[in-house]
Amino acid sequence: MSLDGDDDAARPRKDGRFRKGTSGNPRGRPRKKKPQGVWLPFDEKTERMLREDANRLLSFPDGSQRTVHETAIKQLGNAAAKGKPWALRQYFELHLGFERNDKKAYDEFAQTAIEHKLFWTEELTRRKRLGITDPGQLPHPDDIIIDPQTYEVRVEGPATNEQKEFWDLWWGRAQELEEEIRELEEDLKKEPDDTILKDDLEHNKRLLALIPERIKNWPSAKKRSSR
Secondary structure, X not given: OOOOOOHHHHOOOHHHOOOOOOOOOOOOOOOOOOOOOOOOOOOHHHHHHHHHHHOOEEEOXXXXXXXXXXXXXXXXXXXXXXXXXXXXXXXXXXXXXHHHHHHHHHHHHHHHHHHHHHHHHHHHHHHHHHOOOOOOOOOOHHHEEEOOOOOOEEEOOOOOHHHHHHHHHHHHHXXXXXXXXXXXXXXXXXXXXXXXXXXXXXXXHHHHHHOOHHHHOOHHHHHHHOO
């Protein structure tokens, strides 16, 4: 009942009441505006400052130190691991970018290596036919291996003169050790109880095992030695 005794005056009009099943605020609560990030102009000054700041060391309570760049990547990875959509998107975009760059670099390497192999295989054949001296081109075309199944291209030999000196030294030593091992094994067949021969054989095998397999299986050197 109203204070003045008029009940009808205290009631809202029917046309002004909320209808059953209908929201009194159909548009809903207005969304809060997200804070906008601060965008820096991409110019030389900004790039220089960002590069310098990326290497700034930060100290952490556990005593460790990381650069700003490392910390940012770690935080991005943590956010992605928690399933944050924005972090997952950025994390995978970064990885896809790395894969694209790796593929581009590999494709350029493979193309250059294949062209090098084709050209120098033909050139060395021509020089041999005409009796012209081999220029010792590096890498040797025989050391550029193309896998016929996967089309993977790899170089199994030296690519510089300094590397070739190293490979020549250890490949030659491997040949000497393999020859000595064969001779010792033949001698042991005649004198199976000779402890000195056994010790020498084991010693040479240990030395041979220290030489990398890729040097012992050097394609162009094996081809030269078989001629």
